[in-house]
């Protein structure tokens with residue numbers, strides 16, 4: 001079966017993942033339309049990272065995951081990398097590596113086995129570094145960057161890969177609120193200019209709701225709610241699945257979730 005442009009970017013049917021006999025995802029159904037931004041929320045251990053890893057082809061789910069209409073099991077590794085790029089929750093940073101070399105790793109699927117990067121690969125990398133305001137950072141070692149700069153470099157590597165589906169696992173958890181907004185605005189701008197589709201996970205619920213077209217609430221490996229931020233970010237759902245005491249107030253770009261200390265019983 002081949003993909004088609006009319007097919008959703010992501011189509012999950014009864015996605016089940018178990019590790020050592022323990023069920024982590026217990027039958028997840030989800031579609032993400034091309035160009036859409038969908039954010040998965042849920043308490044720690046709900047299975048958010050596992051879901052993104054399965055969509056990115058890092059966990060075996062050959063038939064349950066379709067990307068742009070093609071079952072992921074039918075894509076070879078290099079072809080898959082041209083379709084979907086992941087920014088992991090805590091990417092492994094090779095010691096001593098410079099920014100330029102790290103972002104160039106994103107071009108691996110285009111470099112022939114035993115070959116070297118071409119001038120075109122380098123041009124893509126320079127273009128991405130410029131676009132992400134990293135032009136002055138080419139020779140800097142990754143370990144010497146600030147959290148916000150490093151997060152932009154991780155994003156640069158994913159963009160250099162040329163994939164149109166971006167999987168972002170807590171892309172802003174390490175950042176202060178200013179840098180959180182900067183990174184998410186950048187992703188949203190790239191989504192509009194480059195027709196990217198975004199599937200993300202996020203812990204800050206207010207920020208998650210401001211950027212997502214739709215949200216998915218995952219709890220214990222199951223989808224317990226899906227819909228617009230207004231439909232998913234409700235006092236009732238958050239109390240039930242996070243055991244959190246919150247107040248949800250209307251904001252300009254979606255609901256804002258304010259934690260409030262529970263009343264003494």
Ligand SMILES: Nc1ncnc2c1ncn2[C@@H]1O[C@H](COP(=O)(O)OP(=O)(O)O)[C@@H](O)[C@H]1O
Pocket residue numbers: 019024042043044045046047048049050051
């Ligand atoms: N490789 C693994 N081996 C065993 N358990 C795992 C593994 N990866 C994830 N888990 C378990 O699966 C559950 C979901 O993990 P994860 O997807 O990382 O959740 P989240 O990202 O929502 O916090 C957790 O209980 C976690 O301990």
Ligand SMILES: [Mg+2]
Pocket residue numbers: 048049050089169
């Ligand atoms: Mg996680």
